[in-house]
Amino acid sequence: MxxxxxxxxxxxxGNSGIGxxxxxxxxxxxxxxxxFGRNGERLADALRTLGDQALAVQGDVTNLADLxxxxxxxxxxxxxxxVLVANAGIARPLPLEHIDESNFDLISGVNFKGAFFTVQxxxxxxxxxxxxLLITSGTNRKGLPGFSVYAATKAALRSLARSFSTELxxxxxxxxxxxxxxxxxxxxxxxxxxxxxxxxxGETLTRxxxxxxFGKPQEMAKAALFLASEDASYVVGAxxxxxxxxxxx
Numbered sequence: 001m002x003x004x005x006x007x008x009x010x011x012x013x014g015n016s017g018i019g020x021x022x023x024x025x026x027x028x029x030x031x032x033x034x035x036f037g038r039n040g041e042r043l044a045d046a047l048r049t050l051g052d053q054a055l056a057v058q059g060d061v062t063n064l065a066d067l068x069x070x071x072x073x074x075x076x077x078x079x080x081x082x083v084l085v086a087n088a089g090i091a092r093p094l095p096l097e098h099i100d101e102s103n104f105d106l107i108s109g110v111n112f113k114g115a116f117f118t119v120q121x122x123x124x125x126x127x128x129x130x131x132x133l134l135i136t137s138g139t140n141r142k143g144l145p146g147f148s149v150y151a152a153t154k155a156a157l158r159s160l161a162r163s164f165s166t167e168l169x170x171x172x173x174x175x176x177x178x179x180x181x182x183x184x185x186x187x188x189x190x191x192x193x194x195x196x197x198x199x200x201x202g203e204t205l206t207r208x209x210x211x212x213x214f215g216k217p218q219e220m221a222k223a224a225l226f227l228a229s230e231d232a233s234y235v236v237g238a239x240x241x242x243x244x245x246x247x248x249x
Contacts, residue, residue: 002030003229008078010034010070012061012118013088015042017185018135021217022085022224023050029225031083034074036061061088061114067121074125081125083228086115086157087135093146104149111153119164119175129172131228134161136179136239138247154179158239165237174236176227181243182206183215210245 009026013019014035027033027050034055037043043056055077059066074081090110092103115134126132136158139151161177168175182205206213223242226232241248 002028003225003231004083005030007031007082008034008074008080009083009085009228010036010074010081010122011085011087012036012070012114014085015039015046015056018180018183018217018220019085019087020046020049021221022087023054025218025221025225026083026228027051027054029229032078034070034078036070037088061086061118062109064117064121067117071122071125080127081122081130082127083131083133084119084122084126085133085135085224085228086118087133088114088118089135089137089153091147091150093150095146096148099149107149108153111150112156115157116160119160126171126173130174131232132164132168132173132175133224133227134158134175134177136161136177138179138181138241138243140179142247161239162237169236174232176232176235176237177239178220178224178227179239179241179243179247180220181209181215181241181246183217183220185217205246208246209243210249213244215242215244 004026009031011019011023014023015037023033023035032053033050035046036057036059038060040058043058047054047056057070057073059070090107092107119132134157137154139147140155140158158177161175164175220242223240227240
């Protein structure tokens with residue numbers, strides 16, 4: 001018997017990395033899973049991993065019409081929603097003096113606006129007693145050069161977890177945040193940096209992590225499962241840090 005038997009879960013950015021790890025674990029635990037992302041090819045690959053009981057919807061979290069379509073299709077296929085994971089995110093590290101308006105708008109649009117409206121547009125479809133999970137980052141408390149905009153958007157999500165919790169408490173909807181540390185995902189490859197820069201950055205980070213390694217998507221999935229399930233029935237407005245001790249010791 002799985003911890004999410006009979007539940008319906010939506011995971012944005014569920015076609016790779018942490019999102020796919022969460023979607024896969026939720027499916028193993030009995031949930032009917034819907035993944036949402038921009039890349040149709042990766043969605044198709046992810047769907048083959050998740051199996052016939054899953055649904056993939058292509059779209060962009062910054063487009064409200066796409067979000068409306070996501071939840072309408074979810075309800076059409078599976079009924080109302082029990083678990084929502086706002087995971088879609090983007091990182092484009094740049095020094096402060098090189099950040100232009102388009103870079104700022106891109107990162108804040110996906111990470112902050114996208115997560116905010118993902119939750120807002122889901123409200124009409126969420127069952128009372130549902131669980132919402134916002135994926136933050138250790139950068140919201142540990143300064144890293146080049147990540148000022150990214151870190152600010154993740155700090156905003158930490159704040160939203162608290163605000164949303166107070167607004168949705170009457171419906172019994174729990175909102176929490178998961179803060180991953182450095183994880184072995186394609187995110188680093190998508191940063192637009194040269195491979196040697198990514199390698200050097202990874203080595204520097206690894207030396208700072210007490211456990212001496214990057215985390216795995218499956219480890220984040222287990223943490224997300226706890227927050228999404230009844231095991232966390234008394235956990236509201238919290239942020240679970242899973243970063244190998246990077247920001248904690």
